[in-house]
Amino acid sequence: MNLANAKRIVMKVGSSLVTAEGRGIDQAALDNWANQIAAIKRTGVDVILVSSGAIAEGVKRLGWAKRPTAINELQAAAAVGQMGIAQAYERAFSAHQLHTAQILLTHEDLSDRTRYLNARSTLNTLLAQNIVPVINENDTVTTDEIKLGDNDTLGALVTNLVDADALIILTDQRGLYDSDPRKNPQAQFIHEISAVHPDLENMAGGAGTGVGTGGMYTKVLAAKRAALSGASTVVASGREPQVLQRLLQGESVGTLFTSEFSRVNARKQWLLGHIQISGSVNVDAGAERALLDKHGSLLPVGVVRVNGHFHRGELIAVLNEDGKEIARGLANYSSAETAKIVRCHADEIAARLGFAFEDELIHRDNLALHR
Ligand SMILES: Nc1ncnc2c1ncn2[C@@H]1O[C@H](COP(=O)(O)OP(=O)(O)O)[C@@H](O)[C@H]1O
Numbered sequence: 001m002n003l004a005n006a007k008r009i010v011m012k013v014g015s016s017l018v019t020a021e022g023r024g025i026d027q028a029a030l031d032n033w034a035n036q037i038a039a040i041k042r043t044g045v046d047v048i049l050v051s052s053g054a055i056a057e058g059v060k061r062l063g064w065a066k067r068p069t070a071i072n073e074l075q076a077a078a079a080v081g082q083m084g085i086a087q088a089y090e091r092a093f094s095a096h097q098l099h100t101a102q103i104l105l106t107h108e109d110l111s112d113r114t115r116y117l118n119a120r121s122t123l124n125t126l127l128a129q130n131i132v133p134v135i136n137e138n139d140t141v142t143t144d145e146i147k148l149g150d151n152d153t154l155g156a157l158v159t160n161l162v163d164a165d166a167l168i169i170l171t172d173q174r175g176l177y178d179s180d181p182r183k184n185p186q187a188q189f190i191h192e193i194s195a196v197h198p199d200l201e202n203m204a205g206g207a208g209t210g211v212g213t214g215g216m217y218t219k220v221l222a223a224k225r226a227a228l229s230g231a232s233t234v235v236a237s238g239r240e241p242q243v244l245q246r247l248l249q250g251e252s253v254g255t256l257f258t259s260e261f262s263r264v265n266a267r268k269q270w271l272l273g274h275i276q277i278s279g280s281v282n283v284d285a286g287a288e289r290a291l292l293d294k295h296g297s298l299l300p301v302g303v304v305r306v307n308g309h310f311h312r313g314e315l316i317a318v319l320n321e322d323g324k325e326i327a328r329g330l331a332n333y334s335s336a337e338t339a340k341i342v343r344c345h346a347d348e349i350a351a352r353l354g355f356a357f358e359d360e361l362i363h364r365d366n367l368a369l370h371r
């Protein structure tokens with residue numbers, strides 16, 4: 001398995017690389033990644049960057065001797081440093097006549113359905129305009145309780161958000177070893193491993209330097225999360241020459257974390273677990289059988305009741321006649337529209353509503369069954 005066929009990738013770079021271990025933005029490193037990204041973009045691959053470094057750069061610009069621990073000081077540092085990060089990427093990509101776009105995300109932007117769809121649509125629009133999105137967590141407005149905390153997790157969530165084929169995490173080590181190579185010189189390098197391998201979390205230790213957050217531990221969790229949405233993850237050294245091009249030519253560089261899930265199944269899993277439910281419908285026994293036994297779509301004719309308030313495109317639960325949840329899926333009609341087409345055959349929808357979208361209330365591709 002390799003990344004030779006990847007068409008859309010998320011590349012995450014850590015604080016220690018971006019800021020030369022906290023000494024300040026490493027413009028040469030950014031220029032090097034921009035060269036590589038520009039080259040792979042010319043081959044038709046979409047690239048989204050997730051970059052850390054705001055706090056480390058802010059601490060340096062503020063002249064503070066070490067990274068503070070108080071939240072307000074960390075947030076202030078992030079606000080100062082983010083200006084430098086944005087400026088440095090814009091500069092690096094301008095050499096290739098490419099523009100960048102800064103996107104600062106919070107946990108809520110990724111868990112709330114409407115915000116999630118908005119973020120996704122903005123990112124897709126930027127990619128269609130050949131812009132390079134540069135994403136970071138919005139550190140200045142996030143409090144401890146809602147903080148994603150590390151950009152490895154953010155990288156995995158963005159991978160899901162934009163349906164990327166692969167997440168590439170560049171760091172200050174060659175990849176994953178069977179124990180922390182800073183502590184164990186005998187540590188063995190791992191070229192390829194399943195992202196859901198049970199030993200992963202024992203192998204991976206914490207951050208290597210004072211500027212990184214989470215270490216290899218958050219990277220293996222990110223790989224697992226990306227795998228659940230069907231993407232492979234590579235952890236490799238950001239200093240490895242031509243690392244991006246080589247990976248996309250199918251070469252084995254760093255550690256490849258493979259995903260056993262197909263993209264379609266992964267999307268369904270994600271539907272089951274990750275998004276707030278807006279409402280539900282009860283269906284009759286015939287519709288229940290069509291869903292569970294025949295993997296069919298949910299048609300309005302099988303719907304007996306509409307509960308709650310939802311818009312077209314939102315996630316709703318499907319309940320059987322006894323009120324037990326049997327599935328979840330994305331509704332093609334709002335709750336008000338659905339209420340008008342309860343028990344309707346497909347050819348009656350237009351007459352009832354004055355218009356018709358799809359024949360199904362939930363298409364089977366957007367339906368995840370509970371089993
Ligand atoms: N099993 C392991 N294999 C490789 N690196 C590990 C392992 N366990 C812990 N680490 C540490 O993880 C560090 C990279 O993570 P981190 O410091 O958070 O960097 P970044 O800023 O790139 O996210 C390495 O420098 C290394 O010391």
Ligand SMILES: N[C@@H](CCC(=O)OP(=O)(O)O)C(=O)O
Nearest residue numbers: 015052053054055150151213
């Ligand atoms: N959002 C923070 C990054 C936190 C983080 O995950 O750092 P790292 O482990 O270096 O990727 C910042 O920009 O400083």
